[in-house]
Amino acid sequence: MGEQITESGIGNGISLIIFAGIVSRGPSGVRSLIAAFINLQTSSGMITAIVGILAIIAVFLAIIAGVVYVQEAERRIPVQYAKRVVGRKLYGGQSTNIPLKVNMAGVIPIIFAMSFMMFPSTIIGFVGASSENRIVKFFTSWPDKISFSVISALLVMIFTFFYTVVQFNPIELSNNIKKKGGFIPGIRPGKPTSDYISSVLNRITWFGAIFLAVVLVFPTLIGKITGISGVWFAGSGVLILVNVALELVKQLESQMLMRHYKGFLD
Secondary structure, eight states, rough: OOOHHTTTTTSOOHHHHHHHHHHHHHHHHHHHHHHHHHHHHHOOOOHHHHHHHHHHHHHHHEEEEEEEEEEEOEEEEEEEOOOOOTTTTEEEEEEEEEEEETTTTTHHHHHHHHHHHHHHHHHHHHTTOTSSSSHHHHHHHGGSHHHHHHHHHHHHHHHHHHHHHHOHHHHHHHHHHHTTTTTTTSTTTHHHHHHHHHHHHHHHHHHHHHHHHHHHHHHHHHHHHTTTOOOTHHHHHHHHHHHHHHHHHHHHHHHHHTTTOOOOOO
């Protein structure tokens, strides 16, 4: 089904299915949040409960703003094309840039990391092991522990770099620029250009990887501090929702422009 959605040209099919699954948990998530508020009010008082709920909402809004900002952020490397004569026509002499996105990997690192971390629990569910087993108890309660969040954050950073390296090839880009008579001002064509692009890409990927790790872990820490955890709009869920929504809007915008209609946001 995911492949069929992708072929239809309305976004990444797998991401859209995950998007729908997260949205479908919204009503039950709101009920859980209300129940957590009532429990916190009973145990710690009204003020503590209100502060806890406001903290969760503030984190939710901050993550949305941060995801939109980082997802749209890019580092532009200037490229100058030399003038050349072909027949009687003059080509080149133009200035352009290479846009390198800060979060080039998108939501894939989050999906990979969480799939890896939840794999033992999934296997236990299929096997149907006894809940009294020590290993079963450990993996059942592990998602609520700090060690789970720390390892998840590290995996997100590793997968971010891995996916970026697989997706983007600085050497191929450098060769294409050289073939077209282009160069980066102050950088020699060839290997120096690819090395420069790689260094810039590594720096911005570090920022993107750390951001993804913080988005994944921070809501969990806030939940532990306030006593409200397990809400449906955890960092990974918000990241996937916003990221997929942005990509879907861009896909719809491009499809409408190709058919000579006004843009989706006009």
